[in-house]
Amino acid sequence: MNWGIIGTGNMGTVLLNALVDSHAVDQKNIYIHNRTLLKAYRLKETYPDVHILQTVDAMAASCDIIFICTKPKDIISVANRLNQKLSEDQLVVSITSSISLDHLSHILSCQTARLIPSITNSALRGKTLLTFNDSISDEMKYILWQTCKLFSTPVEISESRVRIASDLVSCGPAFVSYLLEELIEAATSEADIDKELATELVESMMIGYGELLKQDHFDLTSLKEKVMVKGGITGVGMKGLEQSVPAGFNEVFIKTHTKFNREKGHVDEWINQLI
Structure with a gap:
C-alpha cells in the first residue's frame, strides 16, 4: 500500500x-x-x-x-x-x-x-x-x-x-510552551537566576512531570495536591496563578473558535463556487 x-x-x-x-x-x-x-x-x-x-x-x-x-x-x-x-x-x-x-x-x-x-x-x-x-x-x-x-x-x-x-491536542504544545517561557522570564526578572539555568531546570521538570503521568503515579489533580503542601509556599504561588490564568484560557478558546467558524464560512463559500 x-x-x-x-x-x-x-x-x-x-x-x-x-x-x-x-x-x-x-x-x-x-x-x-x-x-x-x-x-x-x-x-x-x-x-x-x-x-x-x-x-x-x-x-x-x-x-x-x-x-x-x-x-x-x-x-x-x-x-x-x-x-x-x-x-x-x-x-x-x-x-x-x-x-x-x-x-x-x-x-x-x-x-x-x-x-x-x-x-x-x-x-x-x-x-x-x-x-x-x-x-x-x-x-x-x-x-x-x-x-x-x-x-x-x-x-x-x-x-x-x-x-x-x-486546541488541546494540536495547539496545546504551543500554549504550554508559552506558559513555560513566561515562567522562565518571570523567574529571571524576580530572582537571581540566569535564563539558561532557569530553562534547563524547567525543561528537566517537564520531562519528569510527563513521566509521572505516563507511569500513572498521579493524575493532574493528585499531582497538584501532592506538591501543594498545606500552608506551604506552593499554595501561596498558586493563588497568584488563580488570579490571572483562568480568564486567559477562556479567551484562548473564544479566539480559536471565532477563527474556526470564520474559516468554515469561507470553506462553504469556496465549495459553493465549485458546485
Whole structure:
C-alpha cells in the first residue's frame, strides 16, 4: 500500500516523521508533493527512499491513501484537482479542523476521513484525532486506525468537538510552551537566576512531570495536591496563578473558535463556487 503526503509544511513533516520513525510505513511506500518542490527534496536528506512527485495528478495515480496537509483554501483546490482521478478504493485524508467530511464529500467521490496530528507524534507519543463518515470502508478505517496506533493514541472525535479537541491536542504544545517561557522570564526578572539555568531546570521538570503521568503515579489533580503542601509556599504561588490564568484560557478558546467558524464560512463559500 502506498501513502501520499501533499504539503510538507510543519504538520506534513510531522506526519512523515511519525509514519517513518514508527516503522508504520516503509519509506519506499511514501510519496510526497509540495508546491515548492525544493522543500520536498530537502526531506530526502533525512528520508532518502521517499518518492518526490511533481504533480497532484501523479499522487492520485500512485497512492492508496493521500493526506492533504495544506491550508484550508488549498485543500479545497487540491481536492478539486484530485476529483475524477481517484477511485472509490482510495482514501483522501484532511488534517484541518475547518474542513469537514461533508465539505470533502461535496468534492470527492472517493473515501474520505480527517486526521488531526500533534507535534508530539514526532516523538511517537500523544493523540491523533480521527473523524470518519459513511464513505470509508471498515477495512480502510481499520488500516488508518492501526497505523495511527504505531505512533500515537488515536481518538475518534465528532464534528462538534473537533475544534476544542484540536486546541488541546494540536495547539496545546504551543500554549504550554508559552506558559513555560513566561515562567522562565518571570523567574529571571524576580530572582537571581540566569535564563539558561532557569530553562534547563524547567525543561528537566517537564520531562519528569510527563513521566509521572505516563507511569500513572498521579493524575493532574493528585499531582497538584501532592506538591501543594498545606500552608506551604506552593499554595501561596498558586493563588497568584488563580488570579490571572483562568480568564486567559477562556479567551484562548473564544479566539480559536471565532477563527474556526470564520474559516468554515469561507470553506462553504469556496465549495459553493465549485458546485
